[in-house]
Amino acid sequence: MANIVIDNIKKSFGAFQALKEVSLTINDGEFVSLLGPSGCGKTTLLRIIAGLETATSGDIRIGDRSVISLPPKDRGLAMVFQNYAVFPHMTVYENVAFGLRMQKADDARVKKQVEKAAGLLHIEPYLDRYPNKLSGGQRQRVAVARALAVEPGVLLMDEPLSNLDALLRLEMRTELKTVLQAAGTTTIYVTHDQTEAMGLSDRIAVVHDGRIEQVGTPVEVYNHPATRFVGGFIGNPPMNFITMPVTGGKVAIGSQQFAVPATGGEIVFGLRGETVERAPNGQGLDMQVRVAEPMGSHLLLTGSILGQPARVILPATETVRNGETVGLTLDPKRLTWLSPESGASYPAAA
Amino acid sequence: MTQNRPWIPYALILPSVVFLGLLFVVPLVQTIWLAVSDNGTPSLANMTTMVSDINFGRSVLNTFLLTLAVVPIQIVMALTMGSMVAKMNGGRETILWIWTIPLGISDLAAGMVWLSILQNTGYLNSILFGMGLIERQTAWLTYQTPVALFIGIAIAEIWRGTAIVMIIIVAGLNQVPKEFKEAAEIFGASPWTRFTRITLPLIRPALQSALILRTVLAFEVFAVVYALGGRNFPVLVGEAYNWQNQNQNYSVAAAYAVLIMVISLAATLVYLKAIKVDPERLP
Numbered sequence: 001m002a003n004i005v006i007d008n009i010k011k012s013f014g015a016f017q018a019l020k021e022v023s024l025t026i027n028d029g030e031f032v033s034l035l036g037p038s039g040c041g042k043t044t045l046l047r048i049i050a051g052l053e054t055a056t057s058g059d060i061r062i063g064d065r066s067v068i069s070l071p072p073k074d075r076g077l078a079m080v081f082q083n084y085a086v087f088p089h090m091t092v093y094e095n096v097a098f099g100l101r102m103q104k105a106d107d108a109r110v111k112k113q114v115e116k117a118a119g120l121l122h123i124e125p126y127l128d129r130y131p132n133k134l135s136g137g138q139r140q141r142v143a144v145a146r147a148l149a150v151e152p153g154v155l156l157m158d159e160p161l162s163n164l165d166a167l168l169r170l171e172m173r174t175e176l177k178t179v180l181q182a183a184g185t186t187t188i189y190v191t192h193d194q195t196e197a198m199g200l201s202d203r204i205a206v207v208h209d210g211r212i213e214q215v216g217t218p219v220e221v222y223n224h225p226a227t228r229f230v231g232g233f234i235g236n237p238p239m240n241f242i243t244m245p246v247t248g249g250k251v252a253i254g255s256q257q258f259a260v261p262a263t264g265g266e267i268v269f270g271l272r273g274e275t276v277e278r279a280p281n282g283q284g285l286d287m288q289v290r291v292a293e294p295m296g297s298h299l300l301l302t303g304s305i306l307g308q309p310a311r312v313i314l315p316a317t318e319t320v321r322n323g324e325t326v327g328l329t330l331d332p333k334r335l336t337w338l339s340p341e342s343g344a345s346y347p348a349a350a
Numbered sequence: 351m352t353q354n355r356p357w358i359p360y361a362l363i364l365p366s367v368v369f370l371g372l373l374f375v376v377p378l379v380q381t382i383w384l385a386v387s388d389n390g391t392p393s394l395a396n397m398t399t400m401v402s403d404i405n406f407g408r409s410v411l412n413t414f415l416l417t418l419a420v421v422p423i424q425i426v427m428a429l430t431m432g433s434m435v436a437k438m439n440g441g442r443e444t445i446l447w448i449w450t451i452p453l454g455i456s457d458l459a460a461g462m463v464w465l466s467i468l469q470n471t472g473y474l475n476s477i478l479f480g481m482g483l484i485e486r487q488t489a490w491l492t493y494q495t496p497v498a499l500f501i502g503i504a505i506a507e508i509w510r511g512t513a514i515v516m517i518i519i520v521a522g523l524n525q526v527p528k529e530f531k532e533a534a535e536i537f538g539a540s541p542w543t544r545f546t547r548i549t550l551p552l553i554r555p556a557l558q559s560a561l562i563l564r565t566v567l568a569f570e571v572f573a574v575v576y577a578l579g580g581r582n583f584p585v586l587v588g589e590a591y592n593w594q595n596q597n598q599n600y601s602v603a604a605a606y607a608v609l610i611m612v613i614s615l616a617a618t619l620v621y622l623k624a625i626k627v628d629p630e631r632l633p
């Protein structure tokens with residue numbers, strides 16, 4: 001019902017192109033994150049969907065109806081603003097109730113909905129207060145509650161949890177997901193926190209420089225990044241990229257031979273740091289370890305492979321000294337091959 | 351730095367305090383004493399003279415009527431103009447600049463401008479005659495045409511005094527982040543609801559300042575009235591001026607001055623009470 005089609009949206013501010021041909025389809029009830037670094041155009045896209053900004057060209061359809069020329073209130077959506085936009089002259093209660101009041105809901109329904117939303121976001125103790133007396137995180141939760149209270153078909157959220165402490169963020173994340181899933185709300189969630197995007201989303205759209213670089217489930221995007229940017233942006237530590245010469249359609253990495261989708265020249269292999277295993281003495285691909293950091297749950301190694309910087313993860317049970325050279329075994333199924341020229345990855349081997 | 355020498359701010363404002371004290375408080379006390387004394391002894395004689403004067407009732411009535419007519423219109427116009435300007439992308443500064451031109455003109459000059467428009471041989475009559483709407487010159491500014499005179503004076507006052515209100519209100523509107531209006535819009539508020547439920551409450555401080563300033567100035571209206579209506583339209587300050595200059599009676603003039611001050615103070619108190627500004631409820 002409330003599926004969203006973003007069709008070839010472009011947006012320029014003067015000579016600056018903030019969005020370059022963005023297209024994305026979001027299914028009814030789906031939770032999609034827009035993930036990307038600061039300034040890549042996430043807020044701009046969200047504002048265009050909401051109708052607060054006019055696109056230079058392109059179309060937005062919600063529930064198979066073009067909404068591009070409709071004012072925000074006729075698009076049937078709610079939004080959480082990046083800077084909250086909680087009304088300072090209204091109590092928290094009236095803030096949360098605002099959307100319902102605009103819909104002329106009766107007091108009983110307003111009360112019920114406000115209490116439900118406030119309970120979910122743990123803001124009941126502040127309902128009678130004015131937002132000025134609240135912390136950034138508390139205000140942010142008021143903004144989320146205000147959007148949830150109207151039970152919208154489409155919910156747009158612009159970094160709604162960015163100001164919460166780690167523990168509360170984790171808790172809110174789980175609760176948000178549960179509630180939105182139960183209500184079947186179609187959600188677009190803007191964040192630059194990849195863990196948040198991975199944890200919450202049905203699909204992630206990775207935005208870079210005004211373009212969507214890849215759309216996919218968290219696992220797809222993580223395991224098979226479409227571009228070098230995606231691999232480097234997602235994952236902690238980020239994906240390692242190592243350039244190798246290709247001879248006769250094969251690459252020799254350490255003692256292993258890999259068939260690659262190129263016949264000659266060079267190729268880049270993308271290596272997820274946690275997909276390696278320690279090889280028996282003197283075998284595998286050598287890594288010169290500069291720093292070994294025991295993180296408790298795992299061991300983080302920083303150094304170089306074939307003279308190119310790399311970070312890998314070994315089980316916490318391994319011991320490696322700074323300056324030591326370790327041999328690594330790679331899992332061919334979990335490697336990503338990329339073109340050194342375009343930075344785009346080759347399709348995953350079947 | 352200044353924490354070690356807390357007297358510095360006091361020392362710096364001392365000259366202005368002394369200056370204001372000498373040039374404001376002293377004359378104020380003198381004026382009040384002049385108004386409530388007769389030959390050096392306390393007396394209400396001046397007040398009695400003032401109140402029993404033939405023009406007193408009319409000047410009070412005229413001043414209040416003019417204030418009641420002019421101030422609300424100015425506030426509404428300034429709000430409208432300010433909201434319109436806020437929606438513009440280009441040319442804002444130019445338009446604001448044009449709108450504030452009347453600010454640079456003294457009130458007497460403003461009166462003269464409107465006199466040249468409204469007098470018998472003025473532009474208004476020329477245009478009306480040119481369009482064939484009137485047969486011969488019509489007088490608008492005499493005691494026989496009180497309504498036209500009142501409207502003429504009100505229009506001149508509105509023309510002259512709206513800019514200051516608008517500047518205060520535009521400054522207030524600029525303080526309201528656009529996200530508040532956008533959030534309201536998303537949640538279904540109509541433009542009018544956004545204005546009344548979001549914008550107006552958030553510009554309360556500016557609105558309060560504008561109302562106080564404009565109302566106090568309206569009670570002090572004089573030069574424009576004098577230029578357009580002379581004594582055909584008595585107002586409080588005009589009466590004070592006449593008692594001072596024509597009748598050379600400084601005591602009754604002082605009584606008028608005190609009356610104007612009391613009215614202004616009362617109006618200010620009413621506004622402060624009526625439009626409460628709670629810093630807790632501002633952005």
Ligand SMILES: Nc1ncnc2c1ncn2[C@@H]1O[C@H](COP(=O)(O)OP(=O)(O)OP(=O)(O)O)[C@@H](O)[C@H]1O
Pocket residue numbers: 013016018036037038039040041042043044045082192
């Ligand atoms: N009104 C505007 N006028 C001119 N440039 C703008 C405007 N709004 C945004 N931009 C530019 O467009 C680009 C994208 O901005 P946007 O706010 O969408 O980024 P974002 O992805 O939300 O970043 P962040 O994570 O920091 O919030 C930025 O380079 C920004 O400077």
Ligand SMILES: [Mg+2]
Pocket residue numbers: 042043044082158
């Ligand atoms: Mg943003």
